[in-house]
Amino acid sequence: xxxxxxxxxxxxxxxxxxxxxxxxxxxxxxxxxxxxxxxxxxxxxxxxxxxx
Numbered sequence: 530x531x532x533x534x535x536x537x538x539x540x541x542x543x544x545x546x547x548x549x550x551x552x553x554x555x556x557x558x559x560x561x562x563x564x565x566x567x568x569x570x571x572x573x574x575x576x577x578x579x580x581x
Contacts, residue, residue, distance in 0.1 A: 547578045
């Protein structure tokens with residue numbers, strides 16, 4: 530967490546979350562909720578990951 534209270538996920542953290550989202554049967558919304566993220570933000574990370 531940063532000094533202003535926001536969570537910070539580095540490349541490795543984002544990659545772990547995105548890869549977990551891509552597994553069959555995993556709910557993006559549930560995973561986001563468990564990690565204190567907005568589901569739309571996590572979906573954006575997934576979309577960027579898939580574009581590469």
